[in-house]
Amino acid sequence: MQSWLAKAEAISKIIAMFFARKSQTIPERTQLEIDGEPQEIVVRQNNRARRYRITLDSRQGIVLTVPKSGTWRDAERFLHKQRHWLAARQHHVVTPKPIELGAIIPLRGVDTRVHGTGTLRGVPRIEESDEMQILHMPGADEHIGRRTVDWLKREAKADIAASVAVHTSRLGVTHKAISMRDQSTRWGSCSSAGNLNFNWRLILAPPFVLDYVAAHEVAHLIEMNHSQAFWDQVERTLPDMQRGRTWLKVHGRTLFAYQ
Numbered sequence: 001m002q003s004w005l006a007k008a009e010a011i012s013k014i015i016a017m018f019f020a021r022k023s024q025t026i027p028e029r030t031q032l033e034i035d036g037e038p039q040e041i042v043v044r045q046n047n048r049a050r051r052y053r054i055t056l057d058s059r060q061g062i063v064l065t066v067p068k069s070g071t072w073r074d075a076e077r078f079l080h081k082q083r084h085w086l087a088a089r090q091h092h093v094v095t096p097k098p099i100e101l102g103a104i105i106p107l108r109g110v111d112t113r114v115h116g117t118g119t120l121r122g123v124p125r126i127e128e129s130d131e132m133q134i135l136h137m138p139g140a141d142e143h144i145g146r147r148t149v150d151w152l153k154r155e156a157k158a159d160i161a162a163s164v165a166v167h168t169s170r171l172g173v174t175h176k177a178i179s180m181r182d183q184s185t186r187w188g189s190c191s192s193a194g195n196l197n198f199n200w201r202l203i204l205a206p207p208f209v210l211d212y213v214a215a216h217e218v219a220h221l222i223e224m225n226h227s228q229a230f231w232d233q234v235e236r237t238l239p240d241m242q243r244g245r246t247w248l249k250v251h252g253r254t255l256f257a258y259q
Contacts, residue, residue, distance in 0.1 A: 026072045030064070032079055035087050040095070041079065045070070052078040056089065057184075060096050061257075097257045099152075100145035105258060107135065107152075108159075109206030116144050124151050149200075153180045156203035156210075163214035164196060170237040173221040184256055187213045187248065190220035201255045205247070212244025 026045055031038045042060045049067040052075060057063045066075045099105060103114045112126070112133040122138035124147075139147045157180050168175055176194040188198045196217050202210040215238040223230035234241050 026066055026070075026075065030076075030079070032062075032083065032086070034083060039086070043075070054079070054082050054086065062086065095257060096259055098145065098259050099148050101141050103145075104132070105135075105148075105152075106204045106255075107133065108203065109209075114144060114148050116141055124148075152203050153200040156180055156198065156200045159203060159207070159210055160198050160214055163211045164218055167215045167218040167237045168221070171218060171222060171233060173218065175218070175221060187252070188217040190217045190224070192224065194221060201258060204255050204258060205251075208240070209244045209247050212238060212241055212248070215241060 027043055030041045030043055032041050033039070039062060042057070042063045043066060044063060045066045045068065047068045049065050049070075051067060052070060053065040055063045055065065064075060064079055066072075097103065097105075099114065101114060101116055104111055105114065106112070107126075110133050112135050115134050115136050117125075117136045117138045119138050120140060124138070125136040127134040127136060135148070137144050137148050137151070157178065161178055164175065164178060174194070175196050177196070179195065179197045180200045181189075181197050183199050186199060187202060188196070190196055198213065198217070202213055215234050218237065219230055219233040222233050231241075238244075
């Protein structure tokens, strides 16, 4: 009788441990120390994922994917096993930078602090300062981020439209619509119908970078490829194209972090 009771208690403990393990809440974020520095980890539970996975996202930084059947205990164990892998690639990790009240953004390549005007209505205004350029943005504090991004998109479209006009004139081509996109890996694209799409974050780069991307996409109106003939067209309209191209290769990833 005692042996049966002992077995029943043991089984009950196993079942309790199993359900306790399964019911442990999977958080949306966690931290992991990498080379002595705490790093924020975004946690996603994906119903279609078959295994635990670590990725380096251009916007969110380090992302841990947990399968639907996964547990937080196993997820933590997997994450800690990846510390050395992450340490070796830490220079590729971009910390997300939300655009909000008080944030510093590189407006046209110049560090600019987002400041609220304290009024609900008005027109955004840029103030030059000895210390740092200031962007005065009207609106309620909780809406400053959204209003700033909307304003940046309008500014980006205006700058790009002006640049596109120059390059289409030089190359003797015409385009159709110009659209702003919120892409996480691309700076621009050109459709076969002649529509030009651009990433609004180009407004955060120095003007010569935006000009290079505009020239790049306009050249696609002639050559829908990246052949030598294509690059000849880019250089024809923008002889100094290598300057913008190099800047994007070195610094472009950092701009994708702004959200």
